[in-house]
Amino acid sequence: MQLMQGQTVIITGAGRGIGASAARLFAQHGANVVVSDLDAEPANDVALDIREQGGEAIAVPGDVNDPDFAPRLMEECINKYGILNVLINNAGYTWDGMIHKMTDKQWDAMQDVHAKAPFRLIRAASPYMRDAAKQEMANGEHPVPRCIINVSSTSGLHGNAGQANYSLAKMGIVGLTKTLAKEWGPFGIRSNAIAYGYIETRLTQDKAQGESIQVDGEDIPLGIPDHLRGMVNMLIPLGRSGTAEEAAGAMVLLASPLAAYINGHCLEVTGGLGI
Numbered sequence: 001m002q003l004m005q006g007q008t009v010i011i012t013g014a015g016r017g018i019g020a021s022a023a024r025l026f027a028q029h030g031a032n033v034v035v036s037d038l039d040a041e042p043a044n045d046v047a048l049d050i051r052e053q054g055g056e057a058i059a060v061p062g063d064v065n066d067p068d069f070a071p072r073l074m075e076e077c078i079n080k081y082g083i084l085n086v087l088i089n090n091a092g093y094t095w096d097g098m099i100h101k102m103t104d105k106q107w108d109a110m111q112d113v114h115a116k117a118p119f120r121l122i123r124a125a126s127p128y129m130r131d132a133a134k135q136e137m138a139n140g141e142h143p144v145p146r147c148i149i150n151v152s153s154t155s156g157l158h159g160n161a162g163q164a165n166y167s168l169a170k171m172g173i174v175g176l177t178k179t180l181a182k183e184w185g186p187f188g189i190r191s192n193a194i195a196y197g198y199i200e201t202r203l204t205q206d207k208a209q210g211e212s213i214q215v216d217g218e219d220i221p222l223g224i225p226d227h228l229r230g231m232v233n234m235l236i237p238l239g240r241s242g243t244a245e246e247a248a249g250a251m252v253l254l255a256s257p258l259a260a261y262i263n264g265h266c267l268e269v270t271g272g273l274g275i
């Protein structure tokens with residue numbers, strides 16, 4: 001069964017983790033995939049891998065915080081595939097600190113990547129999504145399937161010590177999603193969010209592995225201290241963290257025709273954490 005046959009999907013942060021798994025799963029379901037990431041090499045590798053498996057993908061590397069990036073990403077997508085059906089705002093990272101120690105830079109960085117960048121991408125997509133659907137309706141046609149998926153977090157919905165900056169942005173994206181559901185719903189464009197709990201990726205792996213992301217020349221360490229990783233598992237009714245493939249499944253589900261009447265929803269994909 002191919003749920004996304006012939007549709008075109010942009011996924012930001014698709015060079016690794018949840019985004020990379022989603023790129024592969026969308027391709028398996030027949031979609032053309034635009035694999036976008038800050039890091040060119042993993043983005044190119046994912047796109048190449050998809051093509052080698054018989055799927056269709058291009059890589060468009062770039063920084064979602066660059067104000068010129070969103071229009072360029074849309075242009076490259078439209079030049080290659082002629083249409084944009086699904087935009088997934090997934091790119092991001094964490095930069096934790098307790099409130100009393102958090103710097104303005106740390107605060108702003110999270111709002112930029114998790115809230116402002118999705119807003120800019122959605123705005124840049126509007127000619128190819130909102131306006132295109134409006135034109136189809138004016139022509140008396142039923143608009144083709146289109147939707148936005150924004151990635152949130154249980155840290156946004158429930159708060160998380162050490163993540164005031166991230167929590168605000170991840171709750172904000174839910175507000176943006178619901179607003180968009182109301183603004184673009186009349187054009188048949190659905191908008192939904194997914195709040196992930198604890199998914200095994202670079203963001204949640206053992207901090208001792210020493211992974212980091214470079215932001216304005218600064219190395220931001222990524223990961224969670226190992227003793228905390230074990231503790232979270234005990235709070236999850238399914239008893240374990242989720243895989244990137246399981247997380248990707250929720251994206252395909254929400255983008256697919258099976259979710260044709262789901263709009264303005266925030267789906268918690270957590271194994272039951274926090275219920």
Ligand SMILES: NC(=O)c1ccc[n+]([C@@H]2O[C@H](COP(=O)([O-])OP(=O)(O)OC[C@H]3O[C@@H](n4cnc5c(N)ncnc54)[C@H](O)[C@@H]3O)[C@@H](O)[C@H]2O)c1
Pocket residue numbers: 012013014015016017018019036037038039062063064065090091092093094113151152153154195196197198199200201202203204
């Ligand atoms: N892993 C989890 O448990 C979890 C839980 C809740 C929410 N999330 C969210 O899921 C999304 C994906 O995270 P992940 O866990 O797959 O992490 P990840 O680090 O494996 O992947 C994130 C990708 O985003 C890219 N990225 C970061 N900043 C970028 C920028 N400025 N421009 C373009 N690309 C950029 C990175 O290069 C990376 O490839 C993030 O928004 C994250 O906040 C993850």
